[in-house]
Amino acid sequence: MIRLRDVTYFYPRATTPALADVTLEIPAGQFCAVIGANGAGKSTLCYTLAGFVPHFYRGKLSGGVEVAGVDVPASSLAKLAGHVGLVFANPFNQITGARFSVREEIAFGLENMGVPLDEMEARVEDILGFAGLRDLAERSPFALSGGQQQRLAIASVLVMRPPVIVLDEPTSQLDPIGSKEVFAVLRDLAATDAATVVLAEQKLEWVAVFADRVLVLHEGRIVADGLPGDVLASADLTQYGLQPTRYTQVARAAQAAGFRADRHDLPVTLEEAVEFFR
């Protein structure tokens, strides 16, 4: 579904690569989380999958990028729209401004693709329900809270039914309530298996709950790749500028202080921690 082969990328005027020798395969339907410190290359990876690297940012890309059967560097942004969905951090900048209600904002992508009216109405209704926006359908997109706007951005991309969805830190500019709302939608998305999802995220506690797989990026390279429980509890995390969840931290400290738990592996989530200390 997603295939990256020896991908190295330099932004224009940059002397160090933002991505270096990235080789990666993500099968269809997988929910893959990408973690790493700021500047590790998470956003660049997201933009590469969605084609904005190199089509929008230009710069120098080498290696192969294939997403859902499309050779990304050889394609164009117009062709990739509807094929790969992209959601990013700032909710406000993702609202097109060209439509006056939440319902119409969601329909905007379908209008541009020329989807017939009855099909468009059905798909928009469907997504309004999925993203929990039905009560807000007639509101102005600009009158929503950050969390609601971000759910709107996700809905606007989902409605186009792209086989691959890429989310670049969708909660980094939201308060805890907004983040929770967005994660609830992501959890439902993970449960459907309708699309392959790549999520760059800093909030490891959430990543642990619903990702099938976690990648760690550091200075443009993939330095760890595995199941959430293994990667998030590994001792290397701090050296990549990441902080394990408080649950992992206390468990490790307790172990060092002589605490012996029934289960062997370190906890990553609240539930696991409760089990660990019980």
Add this chain to the structure above:
Amino acid sequence: MKDDGQRPTEARAPMPIVVEDVSFTYPSGTHALRGVSLRVSPGEAVAIVGENGAGKTTLVKHLNGLLKPGTGRVTIGDWDTREHTVAKMAARVGYVFQNPDDQIVERTVGDEVAFGPRRLGQPAAEQQANVAAALATVGLTEAAKTHPYDLTAPQRKLVTLASVLAMRTPIVIFDEPTMGQDARGVALIGDIVDRLKAEGRTVLTITHDIDFCAAHFGRAIVMADGQVLADGPAADVLTRADVLATTNVEPPQLVRLAQALRLKRAPLTVEEFVAEVVGSE
């Protein structure tokens, strides 16, 4: 510095914050503050938490005179905020806004950090020293000649933080300082808060980051609907599930774990927690 003896800088004068029964209504009719009273002593670190729209920003905007109380009174040391312009108040209260892109004007990081000190009329030598110190504090000494927009957004936030630190104000206010920062950035900002406390300066922050708040702030104020709902030692306030529940604020991760395990005490730090668990073995 040599002139330290003759010129008592604002930074060392004790500057208590006194908010007396302040109410404020926006022209739109929103009652943003309803009878808020509080006192913050020099050297305290206070976190203000609560939902969006609870009145947190309205409250801190009163502290440097951006908003003047509708009724009641706000004083910073011997200054009533109503009697001074915001630019004057800036000598006493530094305020780091949430979005760095709302203030960056200069072409280099160094000049940007010097913006405030210049406006305050700091003498050249003092200015240079303050700018250098502030840059070192946020770890951007190397970037002094870089264009602010050639840095990442989280780094730009550190630039604006430095630009306020360089003003050497006795009181510093942060608005969501950790938003968008990674683990390293959060740790760095935590260190800055600790250092300001050690220097005897007052730190106030608006934050949704409860774990950050639990780790670095001695006192927590919970706001809801324009009023102070709880005000006290962080260890106390942040573990009161009843108060936090009404404001939609989640307790810190460790408190949640302690509650799930039905521990007697809810510790705020990893060390306390381990002591509690291992001790009870």
Add this chain to the structure above:
Amino acid sequence: MERLRRDFSTITLVMIPVAIAINIAIGQLVYTLKVPLYLDSIGTIFVAAVAGPFAGMLTGALTNLVWGLSGINSFYTAFWITGAIIGLVAGLFSRFGWFKVWWRAIIAGVITGLIAAMVSAPILTYVNGGVTGSGTDVITAVFRNAGLGILPSAFAQGVSSDPLDKAISFFIVWGVIRALPLRFLDRFSRAEDIR
């Protein structure tokens, strides 16, 4: 044609509403600060400088149309021609490198201001009876009293404010272009003309 297509890239299309919003927001900021200027075409001049005369024209014309048609100030609608001309002239100055040096930018601003006054005068005369409804009408009254015609008096009123206003606007745009990292400037079609 190829050049025009590049001038109207998605980046330019997205920049234009932002530029119009900047025109209006700065116009109101200046009013808040009680500075006796308008500075309500800085966004237009910026787009003209970085994306060429046609993008500038569109920004200028639409600023007046949107501002006017929004109903907030219908007065502006008829002056869309002035807005368009300011964008066009600023774009032409940029084409010939006049945004590279500060004093040239100021001269370009003065000339643009004179042209703007010239274009506005007939509209003022025909649609508004020669007046603006603001303080500068005193100047019109003085010239009328001295026996000048309605059109020359309206023009004199414009000359009293437009060249200074546009000179300052051009100077600010010059400063902003200098302050922009090259990375952003590269995004625009006319980057090579301005730095």
Add this chain to the structure above:
Amino acid sequence: MSTSFSLYIPRESGMHRLHPLTKLALVAFCLVLGLFLPGVWLTYLVFLLIIVPLAAWAGVLPPFLRAAFKTALPVVISVFLVQGLFWPGGTPILHLGPLSLKQEGLQFAIRSAGRFITVVSSFLLLTFTTRPDGLMLALSQRGFPNSIAYIMLATMQIVPRFQAKANTILDAQRSRGLETEGNLLVRLRALLPLVQPLLLGSIVDIEERAIALEVRAFGRQGPKTSLLVLRDTPAQRVLRWLLLLGMLAVIGWRLYLAIAPRLAA
């Protein structure tokens, strides 16, 4: 804070239900009448007999009149003062201290005020009764470029955000010691630190805004569809043609009046 930069008032009136192009034609017709009708008083009739009844039909008369009054008043007062009192060499009809009201000036002012009121209120009528997105859709369906429709709609929605942003910048810089009160020089020097972040910050944002549009297939060629459906009727189509003919007739009449004396001479 309003969410959109427009005075459009949603109502369930017959006027609101008209196809946007019909309303545009009506307003253009009033505009042509206002600009080209000869004489001093005719434009007032256009205002009273066409524009005001239409606004009443739309159910927006009081706010409409208030807005028209607010926009027109300064210009109307000014035109009477400037042209009425300072008309060079006119016939004085009323002495006011050192000044005098001139007959020619008064006549010019009445004519100008009528024209200005008609022009302003025509635009306002369109604004008060027409959804901006409906109008843009109607135009796009007739070949008007989609990109310009986008620009106009996006502008209306982001202007209030930028006004808020400008205020935040003002606050942030004052908090860093920037003095914005005082003599003219102080206030002038405050301008750059206020204007610069507004421009720089938004130029950073436009990258993201462009990406968001591309993600939603904005750059895709080919036919587009619309969730919004506009209703048109044969009667309205006929009305639009009639209005167009009416406009041409008025312009023709005016041209004839201008040229006829010269032809006779």
